[in-house]
Amino acid sequence: MIDNLLENLLDNMDVGMIVVNNLGEISMFNEKSKTIFNLDMSKNKYLKEIIPSLNIEDIHGIEEYITKKHKDKIIIDNKVLNIHSIPIKKADIKSGYMLLIYDITELAELNNEINKERSTIRILNYTLEMAYDGIIVIDKDGIVTMINKSYTEFLEIDQDWAIGRHVTEVIENTRMHIVAKTRIQETAQLQKIKGRYMIATRIPVIENGELVAVIGKILFKNVKELDLLYNKIRNIEDEYKKYKGEFEHSNSASYCFDNLIGNSKSFTQAKKLAKKSAQTDSNVLLRGESGTGKELFAHAIHRASERAYANFVKVNCAAIPIDLLEAELFGYEGGSFTGARKEGKMGKFELANEGSIFLDEIGDMPLHMQAKLLRVLQEKEVERVGSTRTKKIDVRIIAATNRNLEEMIKEGTFREDLYYRLNVVTINIPPLRERPEDVEILSNYLTEKVSTKLNKKIKGLSKDAVHCLMNYKWEGGVRQLENVIERAINLVGYEKLIEPNHLPKEITESKYEFENISLNDIVNEAEKDAILKALIACNWNKSMVAKKLNISRTSLYEKIEKHRILI
Structure with missing residues (x-):
């Protein structure tokens, strides 16, 4: 009965028990050890079978092995165990050992979690201490549970003193305890501390419907800091807007069809065809003499098209040096040639992607570049100088020329295949000398435009002045007419009409009336006229004008x- 009682007691222990003799043979074990090691008396006869790290030669030193080598814990089959040995003696002679096995797997896992939590808390505390902004945490009762060094330095208090005190004792004019009651977040609120205004945010922390904490954070310890930050941000925004404005100005269309002034039949037909072409994606070739307004037509076509939202990139093929034209059009990789930017550069075609590119003076493009341009038109892709990769592009080309491309094809200076690629929609813009009926409306338009630019108020053009302008053969086109109008506006008095005597002699072909004009007036008028002509000819470069007139x-x-x- 006693044996049964002892057996039941051992089997109900929450501690494993194994009895072994001096040879390591298992003579007895309880239910807990059976569960831990999955013991089977018919299979497991030796201790080394369940504790492989124990050698049979060490059996006589098992007490030392277990108590010293495995003093803390051993791991068997992913189980963390503590094992203690109790010698079994008969007549003071050791006959074996009773091993007590404690399964501490769950305890070890819990301990690992606690250590992780402790590590996280240490890192969090360190992070909060390193934070420049002041941070404070209170519990639901308003008691300070954490405050970082930055905040205590700002408040000029001891950190240890603040912990455990009510927040109202620590911070003057605080609302932290109010937020703990209302549970309503307060963001970027002004708060006066030590005679200075700061900006603070207070955030309630709620878990499972219960308030567990309120976090307070100083955003700016002084409102002046906010002003400084605002000024810095505003300066950055101003620079960005300036850059963006310059970029958009240089890569956007400035004119629309309303800026194309003229009612003559030939000019109206050109505008009508241009408006139709704007509704398609076909390439356009603008043909006309210098000064006819080819670039204005290109602007207007882009702005009236579905590509108006994208870039309008302008390229003067005659103005770019031949050896730089390829890099300018197609871009280059960093370091691909001497003087190239390290980061490389985007070409005009890439910049015009999904928009339009205006190739002015296309007749001046060298033959080898014509071949590269043809490939871009055919393949719809570009390859940067120095690169082995191509990039797909979607660009609408508007080309312009004042040269006879057909004659150039015969001479072998312009590729016929490129000509047909560009010459899908051809718009011939008539020169001003072939549409004299447009001179009056253009003159009035330009007079208003230039007088506004020069901030000079005049009445307009007299009938005689208009008659002179209409009877002149404008070899220089609209550009020449605008220069003449600008010269006249500089000569005419405020709120006066432009008269024939304000126009160049080659236009009026008239002579001065001497009856009512003194010699001094004639000399002054001639001097003023000469200076104005020189200024216009030298593009208002005063140093060049002085040199041409041989004066200082x-x-x-x-x-x-x-x-x-x-000026």
Whole structure:
């Protein structure tokens, strides 16, 4: 009965028990050890079978082995165990051992989790201490549970003193305890501390419907910091807007069809065809003499097309050096040639992707570049200089020329296949000399435009002045007419009409009337006229004007002031 009682007691223990003799043979084990090691008396006869790390030669030193080598724990079959040995003696002679096995797997896992939590808390505390912004945490009762060094330095208090005190004792004019009651977040609120205004945010932390904490954070310890930050951000935004504005200005269409002034039949037909072409994606070839307004037509076509939202990129093929034209059109990789940017550069075609590119003076493009351009038109892809990769593009080409491309094809200076690629829609823009009926409306338009630019108010053009302009053969086109109008506006008095005497002699072919004009007036008028002509010819470069007129810069400035010439 006692044996049965002892057996039941051992089997109900929550500790494993194994009895072995001096040879390591298992003579007895309880239910817990059976569960731990999955013991079977018919299979497991030796201790080394369940604890492989124990050698049979060490059996006599098992007590030392277990208590010292495995003092803390051993791991068997992913189970973490503590094992203690109790010697079994008969007449003071050891006959074996009773091993007590404690399964601490769950405890070890819990301990690992606790250690991880402790590590996380240490890192969090370190992070909070390193934070420049002041941070404080209170519990639901308003007691400070954490405050970082930055905040205590700002408040000029001891960190250890603050922990455990009510927040109202620590921070003047605080609302942290109010947020703990209302549970309503307060963001970027002004708070006065030590005579200075700061900006703070207070955030309630709620878990499972219960408030567990309120976190307070100083955003700016002084409102001046906010002003400084705002000014920095505003400066950055201003620079961005300036850059964006310059980029968009240089890569956008500035004119629309309303800016194409003229009612003559030939000009109206050109505008009508241009408007139709704007509704398609076909390439357009603009043909006309210099000064006919080819670039204005290109602007207008882009702005009226479905590509108006994208870039309008302008390229003057005659103005770019031949050896740089390929890199300018197609871009290049960094370091591909001497002087190239390290980061490389996007070409005009890539920049115009999904938009339009205006190739002015296309007749001046060298033959080897014509071949490369043809490939772009055929394959719809570009390859940067120095690169082995191609990039797909979607670009609408508007080309312009004042040259006879058909004659150039015969001479072998322009590729016939490229000509047919570009010449899908051809728009011939008539020169101004072939549409004299447009001179009056153009002159009035340009007079208003230039007077606004020069900020000079005049009445307009007299009938005689308009008659002179209409009877002149404008070899220089609209550009020449605009220069003449600008010259006249500089000569005419405020709120006066432009008269024939304000126009160049080659236009009026008239003579001065001497009856009511003194010699001094004639000399002054001639001097003013000469200075104005020189200024216009030299593109308003005063140093160049002084050199051409063979006078000093000082004398030129005196005469400009004397004649009240607007610069």
